[in-house]
Amino acid sequence: MLLMAATMQAQDELPLTPSKGGKPDWMRWHYLSEEEMYDTSRGLNFVETDPPAGEPRFVAEFEPMQGVMIRYPLGIPTSLVAQLSNNCMVYCIVSTSQQNQAQNSFQNAGVNMSNVTFVNAPTDSYWVRDYGPWYIFEDRNPAIVDNIYNRPRPNDDNISGVFANYWNIPMYGMNLQHTGGNMMEDGRGHGVSDDLVFQENNYNEENVRNKMRDYLGIDPYHVTIDPQGDYIAHVDCWGKYLAPDKILIAQLPQSNPRYQYYEEVAEYFENTNCCWGYPYRVYRVQEPGGYTLAPYTNSLILNKTVYVPMGTNNTYNQDAIAVYQEAMPGYEIVGVNGGSAGWENTDALHCRTRGVMDFNMLFVDHRNVLHGEQEWQESIPVVSKFIAYSGANLKQDSLLVYYSIDGGTYQTAHMTATGNPDEYVGYITGYQGGSEIDYYVFGADESGHRYTQPVFADLDPHHFTMAAHQPSGELTITPDTLWFEHNGDEQAFTIENQTNTVVLINAITEEGGYLLPDTPNLPYNLQVGESISVGFLFSFPLKTNRASDDYVSSLIKVQTSVGEKFVTAMISRQGMVNFVYQNEMYFDDPTMVIESSFFNKSVFVPTIRVLSIAEKDTDYLNIETNPTPPFDLEFDGDEAFMFVSLKDFAKGYVQTSIEIETDYGIFEIAVHINEDILSVNELSSEAKLYPNPTTGQFTVEGANVAKVEVYNLVGQKVHEAEGKTISIDATEWNKGIYLVNIIEQSGAVVTKKLVVR
Numbered sequence: 001m002l003l004m005a006a007t008m009q010a011q012d013e014l015p016l017t018p019s020k021g022g023k024p025d026w027m028r029w030h031y032l033s034e035e036e037m038y039d040t041s042r043g044l045n046f047v048e049t050d051p052p053a054g055e056p057r058f059v060a061e062f063e064p065m066q067g068v069m070i071r072y073p074l075g076i077p078t079s080l081v082a083q084l085s086n087n088c089m090v091y092c093i094v095s096t097s098q099q100n101q102a103q104n105s106f107q108n109a110g111v112n113m114s115n116v117t118f119v120n121a122p123t124d125s126y127w128v129r130d131y132g133p134w135y136i137f138e139d140r141n142p143a144i145v146d147n148i149y150n151r152p153r154p155n156d157d158n159i160s161g162v163f164a165n166y167w168n169i170p171m172y173g174m175n176l177q178h179t180g181g182n183m184m185e186d187g188r189g190h191g192v193s194d195d196l197v198f199q200e201n202n203y204n205e206e207n208v209r210n211k212m213r214d215y216l217g218i219d220p221y222h223v224t225i226d227p228q229g230d231y232i233a234h235v236d237c238w239g240k241y242l243a244p245d246k247i248l249i250a251q252l253p254q255s256n257p258r259y260q261y262y263e264e265v266a267e268y269f270e271n272t273n274c275c276w277g278y279p280y281r282v283y284r285v286q287e288p289g290g291y292t293l294a295p296y297t298n299s300l301i302l303n304k305t306v307y308v309p310m311g312t313n314n315t316y317n318q319d320a321i322a323v324y325q326e327a328m329p330g331y332e333i334v335g336v337n338g339g340s341a342g343w344e345n346t347d348a349l350h351c352r353t354r355g356v357m358d359f360n361m362l363f364v365d366h367r368n369v370l371h372g373e374q375e376w377q378e379s380i381p382v383v384s385k386f387i388a389y390s391g392a393n394l395k396q397d398s399l400l401v402y403y404s405i406d407g408g409t410y411q412t413a414h415m416t417a418t419g420n421p422d423e424y425v426g427y428i429t430g431y432q433g434g435s436e437i438d439y440y441v442f443g444a445d446e447s448g449h450r451y452t453q454p455v456f457a458d459l460d461p462h463h464f465t466m467a468a469h470q471p472s473g474e475l476t477i478t479p480d481t482l483w484f485e486h487n488g489d490e491q492a493f494t495i496e497n498q499t500n501t502v503v504l505i506n507a508i509t510e511e512g513g514y515l516l517p518d519t520p521n522l523p524y525n526l527q528v529g530e531s532i533s534v535g536f537l538f539s540f541p542l543k544t545n546r547a548s549d550d551y552v553s554s555l556i557k558v559q560t561s562v563g564e565k566f567v568t569a570m571i572s573r574q575g576m577v578n579f580v581y582q583n584e585m586y587f588d589d590p591t592m593v594i595e596s597s598f599f600n601k602s603v604f605v606p607t608i609r610v611l612s613i614a615e616k617d618t619d620y621l622n623i624e625t626n627p628t629p630p631f632d633l634e635f636d637g638d639e640a641f642m643f644v645s646l647k648d649f650a651k652g653y654v655q656t657s658i659e660i661e662t663d664y665g666i667f668e669i670a671v672h673i674n675e676d677i678l679s680v681n682e683l684s685s686e687a688k689l690y691p692n693p694t695t696g697q698f699t700v701e702g703a704n705v706a707k708v709e710v711y712n713l714v715g716q717k718v719h720e721a722e723g724k725t726i727s728i729d730a731t732e733w734n735k736g737i738y739l740v741n742i743i744e745q746s747g748a749v750v751t752k753k754l755v756v757r
Contacts, residue, residue: 060187077339433469512554
């Protein structure tokens with residue numbers, strides 16, 4: 001007793017490490033037998049590994065759990081085991097020799113035995129929170145991270161490996177001395193411990209932070225003082241994550257000498273941003289201090305239930321229950337007495353249990369949470385990832401944003417894929433400047449899993465305010481000009497009401513008859529701050545405008561209660577043309593003559609004038625026309641004809657083109673020539689092209705090779721080089737077929753086909 005008193009007196013003065021002049025490790029009395037007090041060994045069977053290759057996510061206690069781990073002989077009442085067995089699966093670690101005893105005890109207590117699984121393994125203690133597995137997802141796959149348990153208990157320290165084998169999942173060895181009671185995480189990369197983690201790892205803060213990031217994905221890692229100043233220095237003795245943005249921290253009376261330290265930690269979190277971008281919401285649970293039992297932060301969150309260990313003062317007990325109810329609306333809060341095992345202020349329910357994450361959960365990860373005042377915009381996007389760890393498909397009609405404007409009924413916005421992996425977006429609309437908006441995100445998958453963010457849904461949703469809207473006093477239309485290049489083009493403009501009153505839109509018309517409107521049902525009342533989109537489709541014109549310009553203009557008129565507004569539509573004259581011609585030719589024989597015809601089918605363009613017909617950039621073709629340009633093609637009149645043959649098939653080309661120039665623009669015919677008829681010359685020595693196909697680098701080599709030219713299938717030269725051995729990098733080229741002209745010193749040419757993958 002004298003030794004314990006001396007220890008307690010010294011604990012506020014000296015750090016818990018011999019290297020810093022404090023108490024040696026064996027003098028941490030709690031959890032240690034007399035033999036263990038003198039045993040400084042740790043992690044005898046620990047195996048360090050590389051960190052996960054994929055992205056690790058350390059799952060939070062308040063996320064979906066498939067089960068809870070306990071150890072027999074128990075450190076919790078059997079009546080609590082019965083309650084847990086009606087919540088989820090109970091995984092009970094028990095030696096083979098004691099399994100029958102455990103089973104009889106559970107059955108006598110009314111435990112739902114269909115929800116109990118016995119895992120046979122020897123253990124040294126029932127503090128499974130401290131030595132149990134740390135469950136993570138590595139990308140989409142479950143895994144376990146093991147660390148060196150900070151107690152000399154080899155059986156306990158082996159339990160992570162036992163469960164890695166039980167689940168048949170990977171286990172990664174993180175070479176840090178740590179303990180589960182000194183770790184809490186939010187499931188989104190933030191974690192909290194007190195500075196015991198630095199003390200137990202040689203005060204190498206950089207190493208600790210790097211390992212926590214690499215193995216668990218924890219960054220930032222909030223490492224605080226231990227406000228309790230007790231022998232155990234575990235975070236679950238004074239604090240607890242309740243949600244990604246909520247932390248529960250104990251509070252002592254001001255008269256207590258440790259009061260200021262608890263306030264220091266609370267203030268830290270009140271001024272530190274959570275993963276959602278705003279300061280933590282800190283909840284305080286009152287504890288009387290001293291020896292009065294009040295282990296309220298040492299609770300267990302298991303799915304939608306919180307099991308809170310009760311103390312010896314009923315008033316404090318009820319106040320603690322009320323704090324949990326306020327912080328976690330929609331959850332069942334259950335007070336639990338310690339039974340024969342009893343609770344301590346530094347060792348209660350949380351220490352003696354550990355959740356097992358649901359390997360098939362659906363994770364809703366809406367990171368860019370809207371909060372505070374948002375800059376005015378007509379609709380505001382809500383972006384979230386949905387990850388179905390089960391591998392099941394998402395229910396596309398069940399990815400939703402629920403939102404309420406100014407306390408009104410909740411509405412839904414369906415979320416659609418953004419194109420980024422697992423990412424979807426939905427839009428909140430219909431608010432006014434200054435509106436208060438509550439919202440939450442919901443998802444479901446085909447395996448039956450559902451989840452919301454926040455998990456409290458409409459009982460405690462995300463919240464933001466839309467900034468006041470300052471109307472400019474005008475009805476604005478943007479853009480004021482629409483450009484149409486081709487028949488079938490669609491363009492749109494936006495009408496926005498920036499006046500102070502509702503604007504009635506009576507009609508929207510287009511004078512030229514070139515465009516088909518896609519307008520809202522008119523008349524339409526456009527509210528203050530609201531905007532609508534008006535679309536038009538370029539269809540064959542209803543009348544002809546023979547302007548000399550390249551574009552024909554038309555006016556779109558918007559008739560409203562505040563006057564008329566106009567938008568200019570610019571219609572390409574070429575886009576009005578229906579010029580029918582053969583746009584490709586293929587030569588498979590050097591003696592072929594291809595006959596081609598073309599004519600004017602533009603109902604509203606009576607005459608198309610053909611100005612010239614010629615080969616583009618090359619001189620490989622014989623082209624004869626009837627009639628000879630220039631000539632006019634009347635609507636639905638006689639056809640014009642073209643006769644095309646190969647002028648010289650020994651040039652080493654594979655493609656050229658013919659241009660038909662008209663007063664409505666140039667129309668191009670692609671001419672393809674079979675490479676087998678290209679050359680009648682042979683190389684005097686065989687040239688090699690390898691590898692073929694290629695994924696990037698390829699080589700051309702031959703004793704008499706002088707030059708290499710590479711063309712794509714539209715006749716564009718993409719590379720040219722000289723030499724007998726030529727290496728070419730095609731990494732940045734488009735995938736497909738290329739033609740490689742190999743030119744010998746004598747001038748002989750052969751063309752080879754190259755496939756780039």
